[in-house]
Amino acid sequence: MGGLIKSSVAKKFAMALSGLFLVLFLGQHFTINFSSVISPDTFNEWSHFMGTNILVQAVLQPVLIFGVVFHFVMGIVLEIHNRKARAINYVSYKGNRNSSWMSRNMIYSGLVVLAFLGLHFYDFWVPELVHKYIEGHPEDAGRYYGELVEKFQDPIRVILYVVSFIFLMLHLLHGFSSSFQSVGWNNKYAKGLRGFTVAYAIIIPLGFIFIALYHYINNL
Template sequence: MSWFSRTFSSSVGRKFAMALSALFLIIFLLQHATINFLSVISADAFNEASHFMGTNPLVQFLMQPILIFAVVFHFIMGFVLEAKNRASRPIKYFKKDTGNATWVSQNMIYSGLVILAFLALHFIDFWIPEMDYKYVQQLPEDPDRYYEELVHKFQSPLRTGVYVISFVLLGLHLWHGFQSSIQSVGINNRFTPGFKKVTEAFAVVIPFVFILIAVFHFFNH
């Protein structure tokens, strides 16, 4: 077996890879929330940032494929690990007390599945129309279209509600996932308790920003 296979077929190696993809997605979320929050402050600023992200070749042809790979990898590896973990206890307990383990940490697969369903909706709402606009229909670039496209999506109370619920689940997923990924890359030292507070703040603030954006545009237009 090759070095690569031995490393990434092991449970520790897989968790390491899972953690790296998680940390990459966490950085992406920070960037995504920051740019989207501009839409609450200024339509022009949001259009300018979105135009840059939508037309910059580095973002489009390097970062975007890496992001897609990270998302797909994170979900597939999550399912692979979940399947192996479930198989490790073929006979369940009649009575189980989860002790001090949080509900969130014990049910990452379910919060992850909700996020996966949300991503499907999100791709249908934004990414697929964007690809269609740019690469299928090859329409001329309009730097001012992004704000209107965003606002238009949040006219529906159903869609806004689904987004809000999904962001709550994203927050729960991040609550455990962020700190867990730090442990999985081998970091647990005297700074860890303090950094855990930072990860928990991140898990609250980032989903809150996304919820704020959705609700703001729903009520503002």
């Protein structure tokens, strides 16, 4: 077991699984957020469910937090190890001749997304915890849409969200398809899957950008 934990293959396998889990969560998060554009009532209803359902709160939320923390801690651990593997850098290194910018800079796009998560938690998760557990307000199923719209009235925050989602797109453009390679799925069928991963990596962040801009412009 000790050998497995130290193994480079197992670490990448775990990194890929946590990434796939987060990609799945992202899709679910996007679906709920996008409902705010179509129907405020639906958004309130779904958010109320997510905020009060015992399974979501007691099981899925801790799993999600573990997944996020594991993914970025493991990402940093792997990056440190990788840098040590080449003690002396090349004078001339043309990475752009053989690989994409996204694939070579996952640590930077990942760190931007991590910084964004800090802002996102400060904006939504921390106030939610304060509202429910510290101030102890009774549950109001109709408050979620108003809270969402209020956050997107600040143009600086909207810009920060848009920039972050662009980096999320860059991260997903390599990370999503790469995770299938890490778990050992690279065959003739995986090539079709790659098209789906690219589409997902572009559409979901663009969708989040659309939601932020929609609420900002809609309330000018």
